[in-house]
Amino acid sequence: MRRLCSAYRGIEPGTVQCLRVPPPPADTLDRVTPDELSSAIRACLEAAVAAGELTVSVPDEIRVERPRQREHGDWSTNIALQLAKPAGRPPRAVAELLSARLVDLPGVKSVDIAGPGFLNIVVDTASAAELVRTIVGAGTAYGQNQQLAGTVLNLEFVSANPTGPLHIGHTRWAALGDALARVLTASGAQVTREYYVNDAGAQMDRFGGSILARLRGTDIPEGGYHGEYVAELAAKVREQRPDVDDLPEAEALIVAREVGYAIQLAENRQTLSNFGVEFDVWFSERTLHESGAVEQAVARLREQGHVDDRDGAVWLRTTDFGDDKDRVLIKADGEKTYFAADAAYWLSVRDRGFPKKIYMLGADHHGYVQRLKAIAACAGDDPETSIEVLIGQLVSVGGARLSKRAGNIIELKDLVDWLGADAVRYSLARYPADSPLTLDGEVLQKKTNDNPVFYVQYAHARLCSLANQAREHGVDRSVFEPSLLDHVTENALIAALAQFPAIVAQSAELREPHRVARHLEVVAGAFHKWYDECRVTPRGDDPVEDVHRTRLWLAEASRQVLANGLNLLGVGAPERM
RNA sequence: GCGCUCGUAGCUCAGCGGAUAGAGCAACAGACUUCUAAUCUGUCGGUCGCAGGUUCAAAUCCUGCCGGGCGCACCA
Numbered sequence: 001m002r003r004l005c006s007a008y009r010g011i012e013p014g015t016v017q018c019l020r021v022p023p024p025p026a027d028t029l030d031r032v033t034p035d036e037l038s039s040a041i042r043a044c045l046e047a048a049v050a051a052g053e054l055t056v057s058v059p060d061e062i063r064v065e066r067p068r069q070r071e072h073g074d075w076s077t078n079i080a081l082q083l084a085k086p087a088g089r090p091p092r093a094v095a096e097l098l099s100a101r102l103v104d105l106p107g108v109k110s111v112d113i114a115g116p117g118f119l120n121i122v123v124d125t126a127s128a129a130e131l132v133r134t135i136v137g138a139g140t141a142y143g144q145n146q147q148l149a150g151t152v153l154n155l156e157f158v159s160a161n162p163t164g165p166l167h168i169g170h171t172r173w174a175a176l177g178d179a180l181a182r183v184l185t186a187s188g189a190q191v192t193r194e195y196y197v198n199d200a201g202a203q204m205d206r207f208g209g210s211i212l213a214r215l216r217g218t219d220i221p222e223g224g225y226h227g228e229y230v231a232e233l234a235a236k237v238r239e240q241r242p243d244v245d246d247l248p249e250a251e252a253l254i255v256a257r258e259v260g261y262a263i264q265l266a267e268n269r270q271t272l273s274n275f276g277v278e279f280d281v282w283f284s285e286r287t288l289h290e291s292g293a294v295e296q297a298v299a300r301l302r303e304q305g306h307v308d309d310r311d312g313a314v315w316l317r318t319t320d321f322g323d324d325k326d327r328v329l330i331k332a333d334g335e336k337t338y339f340a341a342d343a344a345y346w347l348s349v350r351d352r353g354f355p356k357k358i359y360m361l362g363a364d365h366h367g368y369v370q371r372l373k374a375i376a377a378c379a380g381d382d383p384e385t386s387i388e389v390l391i392g393q394l395v396s397v398g399g400a401r402l403s404k405r406a407g408n409i410i411e412l413k414d415l416v417d418w419l420g421a422d423a424v425r426y427s428l429a430r431y432p433a434d435s436p437l438t439l440d441g442e443v444l445q446k447k448t449n450d451n452p453v454f455y456v457q458y459a460h461a462r463l464c465s466l467a468n469q470a471r472e473h474g475v476d477r478s479v480f481e482p483s484l485l486d487h488v489t490e491n492a493l494i495a496a497l498a499q500f501p502a503i504v505a506q507s508a509e510l511r512e513p514h515r516v517a518r519h520l521e522v523v524a525g526a527f528h529k530w531y532d533e534c535r536v537t538p539r540g541d542d543p544v545e546d547v548h549r550t551r552l553w554l555a556e557a558s559r560q561v562l563a564n565g566l567n568l569l570g571v572g573a574p575e576r577m
Numbered sequence: 578g579c580g581c582u583c584g585u586a587g588c589u590c591a592g593c594g595g596a597u598a599g600a601g602c603a604a605c606a607g608a609c610u611u612c613u614a615a616u617c618u619g620u621c622g623g624u625c626g627c628a629g630g631u632u633c634a635a636a637u638c639c640u641g642c643c644g645g646g647c648g649c650a651c652c653a
Contacts, residue, residue, distance in 0.1 A: 047605050069596075078595055079635080091633080115596050116633065223653085313651050324580080324649070331651040338653065360651065366581050367648045393583070431590070436583055436646070458615045469612040479615090518591065521600075528616055537612045555612095556647075577615065 030445055031130030032107040032123045033498040034064040037075055041119075044101040045079075053097050056087040062119075066495050073112065073120035074128065074495065080117040091117030128491070129397075129482030131498050134157045134558035136477075143564045147505040149188035153351055155181050158272065159359040161195040161263040163207040165229055166272070166412040169362065172395045172437070174412070175428035175570070177360050178277045179513035182568045187508035192354070194281040194344065199261060200289055201338060208257025211237060215244060215256065233260045271413050275421050280546070288344045294336050297344035298329050306378040316343065318374030320382065339371065346375045350386075358388045358511070360433070366391045390511055392433030419451075422571045426453035429569045430517035456562060457574055459524035463559040464575040466536055470552050473537045477556070479549040489530040490554065496526045497561050504568065513569065520565040527531055527558050 012512040041062050048054040056295050059082065067076045080095035087094055102111045102119070107127030112120040126537030135142045156459065160170045181191045210224035214234035220226055237259045238244055244255050272278070288294050301307050301316060308315045312332035316339070319326050329340040349357050369391070373383035381387075430452065431437055470476075485494065500519065507515040536551045538544055563573040 004591080067596080070598090072596075076596090081595070084633085113642080118596065198653085201653065206653090311651075315651090328651045334653085337651075363582065363647050365648080369581085391582075396646085434582070435590070438589075454615050455601085462613055462616080466612050473612080475612095514591085518600090521591095525600090529618095530609095531612080532617045535612065539611050577613080 008346065030127070031108070031134060032127045033131055034066070034075055035498075035502055037077075037121065038062045038064045040105055041077060041079060041098065041102065044098050045083075046163060047101060048097050054083075054087055054089070054094065056083050059083075060425060066499065067120065072114065072118070073110075074123045074491065075121045076114075077119050077121075078117075080113075084117065112467050125491070126483035126484045128498070129485040129554075131484065131494060132485065132553050132557045133480055135497060135551055135560055137558060140564060140567075143500050143504045143568070144186045145189075145501050145505045146188040148508055151184075151189040151356070152354060153184070153189060153356040153358055154192050154194050154352075154354040155184070155358045155360070156194045156196055158277075159198070160268065161198045161203065162261055162268065163203060164225060164227060164264065166268050168395055168410045168412065168415060168439070171415060171424065172392065172428045172433070173360050173362075173413045174272060174275055174277050175425040176392070176433055176513060178361075179425075179429045179516070179569045180508075180511055182570065183504060183507045183513045185569060187505050189508065192281060193279045194283055195279040196263065196283050196285065198285050198338075199265075199283045200341065204257055204261065205253070208260060210251050211256040211260045212249075212253050215252070217494075233263060236260075271411075271416075275412060275416060276425065278532075283345070283348075285341050285345070288341050288348065289336070293344045293348060294340050294346050295331060297347050298336075298340060300347065301329075301343060301378050304378060304380060307426055316375070316378060318371050318378065321370075321374040321377035323374045325371040327374075342372070343375045343379075346372070350379065350381065356386050356388065356554075357389060360390045360392065363391055363393050379538060390433055393436040395437045395439060422457070423451050423453050425518065426456075426569060426571045427451050429571075430514050430521075432512055432514050452517075453571060454577075456517075456520045456524045456566065457572070459527050460562045460566065460573045461561060461575060461577040462531065463527070463555055463562070466531070466555055467552070467559070470537045470548070470555070473536055473544070475544050475548045475552050477549060477552050479546045480553050481546050481550050484547045484550045485554055487530070487534050489526070489533045493523075493526040493530045493554065493558060496523045497557055500561050509541060515531055516568050518567050520562060520569075523558065523561055523565070527562075530554075530558075 038061075041064070042058060042263065044053070045056075045058045045062075049056065049058065055503050059079070062077060062079050064077050067073060080098060081091045083089075083094050084091035092113055095117045098119060099111045099113055102108055102121065108121060109124045110122045112122075114120050155177065157173045157180075158166070158170050160166055164569050168173070178193070181193050184191050194206045206221060206224045209221040210226070210230050211234045213220045214231045215226065215238060220230075234256070237256055240259055240263075241255050243334055244252050244259075247255060269282075288297075298307065298314060306317045306320065307329070308317055308326070313328050314330035315326045317326050318331050321386075327339045329343065330336050346357075359372065373387050375386050376383040412424075419427075427439075428437075444465050485491075496519070500523070503515055503519045507513050534551060536548055536555055566573045
């Protein structure tokens, strides 16, 4: 398919590690986190079922949440409400069964049944705080999980045409897609970031024609590109090929197209790289045509019985698999369509060993979803499992839509120059892809604190500074006494840190990296409040005590979580600001 | 016309089956001799587009309507 003005995004080098410490068995809890409570509740449920006290199938997921109201305990679950009906018991009765077992767990201080049947759990301070040591020990690995272990997938994003610069529309996918790749990787998936380059077909000729027109001072051809960048490309083409002016029209056109293409692609690649986005594979559409892969694909699909010859054209019967209408593979004039290349591309993805491909497309391409799935179905693959299409709303700026052919586009390059890659990446990665997003060009240029990236980065920088201060004043981590972390702000901060791995796993599963950003804001907020209330370095000449040493552990754990989270978003974690 | 998608505070947006709907910005009032005030505390601000339905429980799921965006080529 051809991507005109939508954008995708890319992935980034920075790698995220994947490794995870398995939670201890429920009966040997030495620290208590929501993940572990979830497992423990499952064990309690299974025990209740085994004891014949309850007859239900234990659900796959038992959600343990941090309640909004502090009075509702450290963690709560609505599992009793959910199981009431299938178990044929009143919710409070189910809750009581669970409650009786949960209170006996080490680290659990109390369990209350509230309202219609919520279980509100209060955790022993030291058991909750024990997590801090775990985080510091895990370092950059904290947050990694094996939720998607064994998953191999090909993630395609950005894939902007090489006929012009990357603009703000592509930027959203670049930021989100790369973050998604990192989050997936952190959850154990094996991800290949791929960029499909539409470098074949009439659009490329129009591109070449537009450059040539600039070179010769003639009118831009119908359907050509008018942006000022075309003139700049023309100048660069002339620089590389001074002979272009003397060549006959047909040859000059090819030179303009090919040299312009090379320049533009290299530039876009550099722009993405500067944005922190690196692709593993740059897949050229041309290679599909040149290698005969397109013909082979048509033949292969024909063998599988899904190709018809009608009206002089060759059709793929995509309507067999939910598409609105059949699609032409080879036109009556013998020309292969983009759709044919798309089909060949899918087969290439399969042949290269990917059982699954995720496409990130702009809303202007949602019409492609059915036919992409139909291709897979025609090829004998199960579209439900092998193809996943994430549709994102287009970003608009000041109400104006962006078109590559109109002049006034905001380029990714310029955005980064104004705000820095971190601010741009973060401000795009903190919204779900399907959220309609309106960026105000005025605000964007202002570099105000509107942007929460500063809030999160500042928390990290503040923690680094705090650690330096602590060291200078003789506070070290020679002692860790978790029961001393008993301030309300410490309870809240530790809870936020404890949720991080589950947030990462959830972001990966739902393909919603923005959840990481939102949670980092929670962590940063909890930290700033803690900072305001609890000191790591003693005031004045006050002696250094174990509480200070222990708090330094919490500071390091907090810093680690912020750094790990920012890394998942491809955003820097500055040591000072 | 058909299809997809979105509609939450003045603005930009979270939340997407649970307990009094949240944040930032904006507005107003406070907190810096002490680890970075890019911070913190408080106040103000909402018929979660409208109407039905499912449920013990709906902003969240279903249906219809209204409104915005996008898509419906032997184009790329």
